[in-house]
Amino acid sequence: xxxxxxxxxxxxxxxxxxxxxxxxxxxxxxxxxxxxxxxxxxxxxxxxxxxxxxxxxxxxxxxxxxxxxxxxxxxxxxxxxxxxxxxxxxxxxxxxxxxxxxxxxxxxxxxxxxxxxxxxxxxxxxxxxxxxxxxxxxxxxxxxxxxxxxxxxxxxxxxxxxxxxxxxxxxxxxxxxxxxxxxxxxxxxxxxxxxxxxxxxxxxxxxxxxxxxxxxxxxxxxxxxxxxxxxxxxxxxxxxxxxxxxxxxxxxxxxxxxxxxxxxxxxxxxxxxxxxxxxxxxxxxxxxxxxxxxxxxxxxxxxxxxxxxxxxxxxxxxxxxxx
Amino acid sequence: xxxxxxxxxxxxxxxxxxxxxxxxxxxxxxxxxxxxxxxxxxxxxxxxxxxxxxxxxxxxxxxxxxxxxxxxxxxxxxxxxxxxxxxxxxxxxxxxxxxxxxxxxxxxxxxxxxxxxxxxxxxxxxxxxxxxxxxxxxxxxxxxxxxxxxxxxxxxxxxxxxxxxxxxxxxxxxxxxxxxxxxxxxxxxxxxxxxxxxxxxxxxxxxxxxxxxxxxxxxxxxxxxxxxxxxxxxxxxxxxxxxxxxxxxxxxxxxxxxxxxxxxxxxxxxxxxxxxxxxxxxxxxxxxxxxxxxxxxxxxxxxxxxxxxxxxxxxxxxxxxxxxxxxxx
Numbered sequence: 032x033x034x035x036x037x038x039x040x041x042x043x044x045x046x047x048x049x050x051x052x053x054x055x056x057x058x059x060x061x062x063x064x065x066x067x068x069x070x071x072x073x074x075x076x077x078x079x080x081x082x083x084x085x086x087x088x089x090x091x092x093x094x095x096x097x098x099x100x101x102x103x104x105x106x107x108x109x110x111x112x113x114x115x116x117x118x119x120x121x122x123x124x125x126x127x128x129x130x131x132x133x134x135x136x137x138x139x140x141x142x143x144x145x146x147x148x149x150x151x152x153x154x155x156x157x158x159x160x161x162x163x164x165x166x167x168x169x170x171x172x173x174x175x176x177x178x179x180x181x182x183x184x185x186x187x188x189x190x191x192x193x194x195x196x197x198x199x200x201x202x203x204x205x206x207x208x209x210x211x212x213x214x215x216x217x218x219x220x221x222x223x224x225x226x227x228x229x230x231x232x233x234x235x236x237x238x239x240x241x242x243x244x245x246x247x248x249x250x251x252x253x254x255x256x257x258x259x260x261x262x263x264x265x266x267x268x269x270x271x272x273x274x275x276x277x278x279x280x281x282x283x284x285x286x287x288x289x290x291x292x293x294x295x296x297x298x299x300x301x302x303x304x305x306x307x308x309x310x311x312x313x314x315x316x317x318x319x320x321x322x323x324x325x326x327x328x329x330x331x332x333x334x335x336x337x338x339x340x341x342x343x344x345x346x347x348x349x350x351x352x353x354x
Numbered sequence: 355x356x357x358x359x360x361x362x363x364x365x366x367x368x369x370x371x372x373x374x375x376x377x378x379x380x381x382x383x384x385x386x387x388x389x390x391x392x393x394x395x396x397x398x399x400x401x402x403x404x405x406x407x408x409x410x411x412x413x414x415x416x417x418x419x420x421x422x423x424x425x426x427x428x429x430x431x432x433x434x435x436x437x438x439x440x441x442x443x444x445x446x447x448x449x450x451x452x453x454x455x456x457x458x459x460x461x462x463x464x465x466x467x468x469x470x471x472x473x474x475x476x477x478x479x480x481x482x483x484x485x486x487x488x489x490x491x492x493x494x495x496x497x498x499x500x501x502x503x504x505x506x507x508x509x510x511x512x513x514x515x516x517x518x519x520x521x522x523x524x525x526x527x528x529x530x531x532x533x534x535x536x537x538x539x540x541x542x543x544x545x546x547x548x549x550x551x552x553x554x555x556x557x558x559x560x561x562x563x564x565x566x567x568x569x570x571x572x573x574x575x576x577x578x579x580x581x582x583x584x585x586x587x588x589x590x591x592x593x594x595x596x597x598x599x600x601x602x603x604x605x606x607x608x609x610x611x612x613x614x615x616x617x618x619x620x621x622x623x624x625x626x627x628x629x630x631x632x633x634x635x636x637x638x639x640x641x642x643x644x645x646x647x648x649x650x651x652x653x654x655x656x657x658x659x660x661x662x663x664x665x666x667x668x669x670x671x672x673x674x675x676x677x678x679x680x681x682x683x
């Protein structure tokens with residue numbers, strides 16, 4: 032990997048980390064009602080998403096993919112608006128961003144990636160889908176069905192599992208039978224690879240290889256990126272009840288960002304810090320300036336063509352405002 | 355005018371939909387080579403190729419999730435889940451994804467998905483092959499629900515459902531698949547405006563409201579009642595969400611009495627919704643409370659007990675008698 036590319040990965044990781052910290056601060060200040068921290072998973076998220084070709088690929092996130100959004104250059108205020116309870120899926124234009132709406136169903140979007148990949152294959156766009164899920168979600172039926180479909184139809188999909196060690200409080204050992212998530216790939220006729228999820232370059236290379244293979248008609252790949260959620264599952268979770276500080280400390284020492292920084296000249300790291308500070312300031316300002324959606328939007332987007340019953344309910348609601 | 359069974363009419367609708375829009379994809383378990391267990395997709399794969407009409411693995415959540423992704427990629431999926439009782443594994447995808455993706459994405463991702471679901475009982479099938487799920491689906495914001503009762507309706511409603519930009523759950527009354535009727539599929543669809551109910555038989559003493567196979571049951575009841583000089587109006591609801599409240603009210607305002615008939619269990623069934631819509635609009639005109647004749651709050655029974663469960667002509671006639679003889683306080 033050339034220096035420019037590596038610098039870009041480091042910058043994105045650092046930015047994801049700073050935004051993540053800012054989001055937690057905003058939650059503690061009562062601005063964000065809740066947040067799902069991504070700290071520690073930056074290499075897995077940034078490294079994989081940076082490998083995408085945004086002119087033809089499409090990514091399917093769940094709810095802990097801030098680093099993916101950063102690497103895909105998604106409008107971060109719009110992305111984080113879901114944590115502000117402004118709009119469930121976030122306010123970004125999913126089609127333009129090539130990132131499906133923020134989704135809290137952990138295994139659900141994995142099947143969508145399979146459908147999208149089939150559509151891209153039928154259209155011969157050369158596009159590939161990547162779908163993000165965790166070790167916990169890998170227990171869900173939808174994920175298994177999706178992998179089987181991808182194998183049967185030989186679809187251009189990358190199943191990107193961030194194995195962060197914990198499904199809220201349940202460790203991977205109690206979650207994943209059969210050794211690993213990557214090992215499951217064989218059962219579906221897919222490639223399975225395990226990668227050091229805290230090594231951003233390794234993640235990037237593995238994902239790029241999987242995407243190339245997908246485009247060449249070689250089928251889907253399961254990538255299991257071994258990483259660690261350094262923070263809690265969400266801002267209302269207490270990891271002290273289920274894991275040890277020693278464990279957290281050990282993983283802190285493998286911090287993906289510090290690791291990447293060691294490969295860069297100090298001046299570049301300082302420049303990345305400065306850039307991150309600047310963007311964080313903008314994002315913070317943008318979030319604080321976000322206003323609630325107009326109340327009329329309560330009835331919007333339920334249908335493309337609203338039903339008469341819904342229009343009637345909207346009319347009654349409007350009348351109640353006038354009383 | 356040719357004669358078609360409901361199964362043939364639906365097959366023709368799928369065929370014409372595929373011809374008219376090359377983004378339409380038909381898929382599900384056994385829809386390809388076999389042509390569906392009820393042969394509704396018969397011959398489609400030979401005609402449109404295995405890229406547009408294809409078999410899927412036996413995985414309901416996968417089928418519906420794949421439909422979501424295909425819709426996001428700009429396709430118009432028409433998935434089939436083989437039997438009503440087997441769509442439960444896909445409920446998460448239907449409720450949390452199919453019904454919400456348009457909303458979640460603020461209108462960016464349309465979900466023009468038509469889920470074809472062979473539904474309801476009456477064929478003495480094994481367990482899980484005779485469920486009535488209309489109330490469950492109708493309760494979910496973002497979904498539309500349709501059920502045809504005749505071949506002509508089957509043809510036009512399925513065309514409308516596939517053309518609809520929103521997700522439609524299309525409930526096919528499997529006990530009526532082989533019922534035949536002559537109709538002209540080239541007749542303009544305006545004769546059957548979307549979102550409307552239909553007066554199948556006019557009458558003046560009471561309105562029977564039904565959908566799917568129960569429309570035929572109500573017509574049978576109307577015949578029997580006519581022998582005693584009672585003229586029953588039969589309304590086929592067709593769209594179970596949105597419900598044609600105005601059309602219903604028009605009929606009941608004239609007849610002043612209503613009986614709702616459905617196969618699903620009584621409690622929190624769609625009959626409760628229909629009954630309320632009628633009461634809200636026709637309270638002054640009503641001469642009796644709206645009656646409901648339904649299945650019971652029991653799991654769909656085995657074949658030998660099926661006739662006890664389904665609304666019989668006698669049970670409907672009893673309800674009619676009750677509404678005709680009702681006296682206030």
